[in-house]
Amino acid sequence: MIDQHTWDLYDRQADVLKALAHPIRVAIVHMLQDGERCVCQIIPEIDCDRTNISKHLAIMTRAGVLRSRKDGLKVYYSLRTPCVANFLSCAASTLKNKAAEDAKALARI
Amino acid sequence: MIDQHTWDLYDRQADVLKALAHPIRVAIVHMLQDGERCVCQIIPEIDCDRTNISKHLAIMTRAGVLRSRKDGLKVYYSLRTPCVANFLSCAASTLKNKAAEDAKALARI
DNA sequence: CAAGTATGTGAGTGTATGCTCACATAATCT
DNA sequence: AGATTATGTGAGCATACACTCACATACTTG
Numbered sequence: 001m002i003d004q005h006t007w008d009l010y011d012r013q014a015d016v017l018k019a020l021a022h023p024i025r026v027a028i029v030h031m032l033q034d035g036e037r038c039v040c041q042i043i044p045e046i047d048c049d050r051t052n053i054s055k056h057l058a059i060m061t062r063a064g065v066l067r068s069r070k071d072g073l074k075v076y077y078s079l080r081t082p083c084v085a086n087f088l089s090c091a092a093s094t095l096k097n098k099a100a101e102d103a104k105a106l107a108r109i
Numbered sequence: 110m111i112d113q114h115t116w117d118l119y120d121r122q123a124d125v126l127k128a129l130a131h132p133i134r135v136a137i138v139h140m141l142q143d144g145e146r147c148v149c150q151i152i153p154e155i156d157c158d159r160t161n162i163s164k165h166l167a168i169m170t171r172a173g174v175l176r177s178r179k180d181g182l183k184v185y186y187s188l189r190t191p192c193v194a195n196f197l198s199c200a201a202s203t204l205k206n207k208a209a210e211d212a213k214a215l216a217r218i
Numbered sequence: 219c220a221a222g223t224a225t226g227t228g229a230g231t232g233t234a235t236g237c238t239c240a241c242a243t244a245a246t247c248t
Numbered sequence: 249a250g251a252t253t254a255t256g257t258g259a260g261c262a263t264a265c266a267c268t269c270a271c272a273t274a275c276t277t278g
Binding site (some may be wrong): 146147149159162163164166167179181182183184 | 227
């Protein structure tokens with residue numbers, strides 16, 4: 001049986017993962033892989049309501065995935081922990097792997 | 110502007126992350142780090158409804174995170190892509206990192 | 219083949235999440 | 249100071265998700 005303290009940890013780890021589990025947030029993390037960007041650079045790349053992006057940035061910041069820095073009118077966001085970028089490539093290889101196994105399974109039929 | 114094909118990729122990457130973004134599923138991935146387990150081994154570790162665990166396993170399998178293998182009455186689950194285990198340690202260091210920065214920010218006040 | 223064991227599924231309900239709109243704040247510029 | 253630009257926030261609605269219960273399937277064993 002998993003004890004309460006361990007569940008708390010799993011809860012918070014899940015929160016970090018939740019913070020990345022949305023296509024728009026994946027896109028933002030992808031953009032930030034090459035360094036910090038201000039909101040005004042992120043908005044034109046992602047075709048959706050401005051305030052929506054603000055909220056996605058807030059979610060990731062609250063979860064500890066992003067860090068923000070204000071410079072004049074602009075707010076710059078960056079990845080707080082670079083390892084989160086690996087999530088994306090691992091997710092990609094998971095998809096590839098599954099596609100390959102599914103194809104093999106079909107071939108067997 | 111991000112094109113449609115790239116959004117499709119982000120969508121599917123987000124699906125993989127969603128498949129891990131739940132405390133129970135984090136716990137299961139944690140268990141499977143040391144190798145495959147049958148459902149009957151997972152259930153007693155996690156104190157919740159049996160059918161609920163079935164559904165969480167189905168979600169992760171559909172997303173390509175887990176693989177299942179039937180042996181007699183039992184079904185054994187394992188990680189399809191070992192790199193997903195890194196998610197947990199990266200999530201943990203994200204939490205640690207954020208805590209450290211928050212503490213530093215408080216100290217500055 | 220009947221009973222038992224291990225696991226999966228569909229329907230219904232409650233809660234959480236995402237999105238948009240109107241409004242708020244904060245720094246800059248004239 | 250007043251106007252403008254960049255960003256954030258709260259309320260309300262729509263959708264998605266997690267959970268439970270009753271039921272279904274599939275293999276095994278007497």
